Amino acid sequence: MITNGKEIALIWYEKLKEEIKLLDKKPWLAVILVGDNPASIRYVSQKAKWAKEVWIQFKLIKRERGIQEEELKEDIKKLNNDETIHGIIIQLPLPSHIDTNTIINTIYPVKDIDGFTAINMGKIALWDESGLAPCTPSGVIHICKVNSIDLEWKNVTIIGRSNIVGKPLVSMCINEWATVTCCNSKTKDLKSHTQNADIVVLATGKPWILTKDMIKKEAFVIDVGFTVIDEKIYWDACFQEISENGNPITPVPWWVGRLTVLFIMKNTLKAFYMQNK
Amino acid sequence: MITNGKEIALIWYEKLKEEIKLLDKKPWLAVILVGDNPASIRYVSQKAKWAKEVWIQFKLIKRERGIQEEELKEDIKKLNNDETIHGIIIQLPLPSHIDTNTIINTIYPVKDIDGFTAINMGKIALWDESGLAPCTPSGVIHICKVNSIDLEWKNVTIIGRSNIVGKPLVSMCINEWATVTCCNSKTKDLKSHTQNADIVVLATGKPWILTKDMIKKEAFVIDVGFTVIDEKIYWDACFQEISENGNPITPVPWWVGRLTVLFIMKNTLKAFYMQNK
Numbered sequence: 001m002i003t004n005g006k007e008i009a010l011i012w013y014e015k016l017k018e019e020i021k022l023l024d025k026k027p028w029l030a031v032i033l034v035g036d037n038p039a040s041i042r043y044v045s046q047k048a049k050w051a052k053e054v055w056i057q058f059k060l061i062k063r064e065r066g067i068q069e070e071e072l073k074e075d076i077k078k079l080n081n082d083e084t085i086h087g088i089i090i091q092l093p094l095p096s097h098i099d100t101n102t103i104i105n106t107i108y109p110v111k112d113i114d115g116f117t118a119i120n121m122g123k124i125a126l127w128d129e130s131g132l133a134p135c136t137p138s139g140v141i142h143i144c145k146v147n148s149i150d151l152e153w154k155n156v157t158i159i160g161r162s163n164i165v166g167k168p169l170v171s172m173c174i175n176e177w178a179t180v181t182c183c184n185s186k187t188k189d190l191k192s193h194t195q196n197a198d199i200v201v202l203a204t205g206k207p208w209i210l211t212k213d214m215i216k217k218e219a220f221v222i223d224v225g226f227t228v229i230d231e232k233i234y235w236d237a238c239f240q241e242i243s244e245n246g247n248p249i250t251p252v253p254w255w256v257g258r259l260t261v262l263f264i265m266k267n268t269l270k271a272f273y274m275q276n277k
Numbered sequence: 278m279i280t281n282g283k284e285i286a287l288i289w290y291e292k293l294k295e296e297i298k299l300l301d302k303k304p305w306l307a308v309i310l311v312g313d314n315p316a317s318i319r320y321v322s323q324k325a326k327w328a329k330e331v332w333i334q335f336k337l338i339k340r341e342r343g344i345q346e347e348e349l350k351e352d353i354k355k356l357n358n359d360e361t362i363h364g365i366i367i368q369l370p371l372p373s374h375i376d377t378n379t380i381i382n383t384i385y386p387v388k389d390i391d392g393f394t395a396i397n398m399g400k401i402a403l404w405d406e407s408g409l410a411p412c413t414p415s416g417v418i419h420i421c422k423v424n425s426i427d428l429e430w431k432n433v434t435i436i437g438r439s440n441i442v443g444k445p446l447v448s449m450c451i452n453e454w455a456t457v458t459c460c461n462s463k464t465k466d467l468k469s470h471t472q473n474a475d476i477v478v479l480a481t482g483k484p485w486i487l488t489k490d491m492i493k494k495e496a497f498v499i500d501v502g503f504t505v506i507d508e509k510i511y512w513d514a515c516f517q518e519i520s521e522n523g524n525p526i527t528p529v530p531w532w533v534g535r536l537t538v539l540f541i542m543k544n545t546l547k548a549f550y551m552q553n554k
Contacts, residue, residue, distance in 0.1 A: 101403060101405060117399070118396050118399030118400045118402075118403055118405060118408070119395050119396045119399055120399065121398070121399030121402045121403060122394070122395030122396055122397065122398030122399030122400070122402070123395045123399070125395075125398045125399070125402060125440070125444050125445070125448070126378060126395055126398060126440055126444075128378060128395060131395070152463055153463050153464075153465055155465070161451050163402070163403055166451075167402050167403075167448065167451060168402070170447060170451070170457075170459075171402070171444065174438050174443075174444060174447070174459055174461075177461060177463045179458065179459065179460050179461065179463075179464040179465070179470065180447075180458065180459050181456065181457065181458040181459075181470075182447075182451055182456065182457050182458075183456050184451075184454060184456065186429050186430050186454045186456075187430075187456040188430055188432070188456070192473055193456065193458075196469060
């Protein structure tokens with residue numbers, strides 16, 4: 001049976017803590033939060049909590065929902081040029097009047113903890129490990145590794161083609177020699193792409209798109225997506241029936257969610273070292 | 278039936294020619310050729326020929342096979358800083374003592390005509406059209422478009438995971454809303470990934486890996502790969518039997534090969550405009 005992601009994260013946090021504790025100068029992570037989306041506030045507070053836990057200094061910059069793109073760019077440029085700040089995160093989503101891609105690409109690639117800038121994306125595609133890789137896909141690959149799943153020779157089906165999960169994960173799985181299929185909401189006959197998969201990753205935010213009849217008995221399901229409707233959480237997978245069917249399946253909260261935050265801390269330390277060579 | 282790629286390229290060359298003829302200053306493309314690999318010499322002469330045809334100025338820089346990485350980087354830096362040069366291509370492959378990725382990433386992204394630098398790769402993944410996209414994958418997408426094949430809702434199987442064809446093509450097809458499968462030499466049961474494909478792209482350089490029994494009758498096959506053994510050319514696909522089977526299939530020389538060179542010229546003009554805004 002699969003091990004608990006929370007525990008794996010805790011082991012890593014211990015290691016990070018020991019390492020950072022010994023540093024004379026500590027890494028600093030700055031997070032910009034625009035508006036007051038409750039989910040964003042929750043995510044930011046998770047980052048603050050775990051940063052503190054491992055001796056990473058945390059700076060929160062709050063901005064009004066109505067902030068203009070130029071002002072936000074100025075905030076980022078200040079952080080880019082501030083030598084005491086090693087990592088910058090713009091909490092997504094941003095209000096619709098702001099172009100997310102432009103904002104993200106204003107961050108210096110060496111401070112881009114989320115790994116969303118074009119150059120960090122490209123480095124993943126080129127299997128160049130000198131960059132900062134996106135944290136959720138890194139978490140997914142880590143889940144496979146801790147479960148001794150070698151992606152070589154495996155069929156991996158990824159449902160979702162977002163810039164933050166689906167696409168970088170496709171590149172990472174290709175690098176690991178998996179045969180990768182990337183599905184989206186315009187995929188004809190989803191089942192034909194999941195039924196032979198050894199690993200299925202769900203990252204759509206659409207409830208219950210994967211049912212037990214769509215996968216092999218031994219397929220490993222990694223659920224990254226969820227939706228909140230009327231304060232109730234729905235996974236992308238029919239978690240209960242797939243789980244009862246005997247398939248190994250990992251839900252978001254104790255798994256990928258935990259590992260995403262872990263990789264944010266790991267990237268912050270990597271960025272710190274890159275800037276203090 | 279599919280139209281001839283050579284003719285499509287010629288139509289485009291006419292357009293480019295008309296446009297560039299009217300420019301006061303002409304775009305300049307510099308190509309660095311290391312060693313005397315006969316295939317590389319042939320590719321370079323094709324570039325020179327078509328550049329001349331469309332009024333693009335062409336500069337060839339020849340270097341000995343034994344050149345050191347640092348010297349080659351110096352050559353590129355000179356071209357980067359030369360305002361009269363708008364595009365730079367390093368003819369691949371490079372000798373094994375030189376790190377190809379390092380050399381490619383020395384090119385300024387705005388002069389990177391092949392579109393192989395990390396930032397241009399990342400822009401493709403992010404569907405950011407401000408960069409320069411790799412030419413062979415652009416040719417493949419163009420082949421689909423001129424044949425009125427809308428990739429949305431389609432299953433595309435790409436065999437090959439190289440940085441120059443397979444990987445960027447995966448990103449481009451995902452952007453076009455295709456369901457994309459990327460296979461490699463460690464794919465179990467290749468046929469299971471080709472039999473439901475609407476489009477199969479071959480880019481492996483392994484002879485005859487696709488036979489008629491592996492695909493649907495109406496599948497469109499785009500062959501990008503070939504191998505030369507004892508002076509005989511072998512396609513990746515069993516061209517004859519697939520063609521006789523009634524499948525639309527495009528061989529390299531009159532199709533993708535032509536379009537790759539066309540997109541090199543298109544990228545050079547785009548780079549020229551980016552540098553002369």
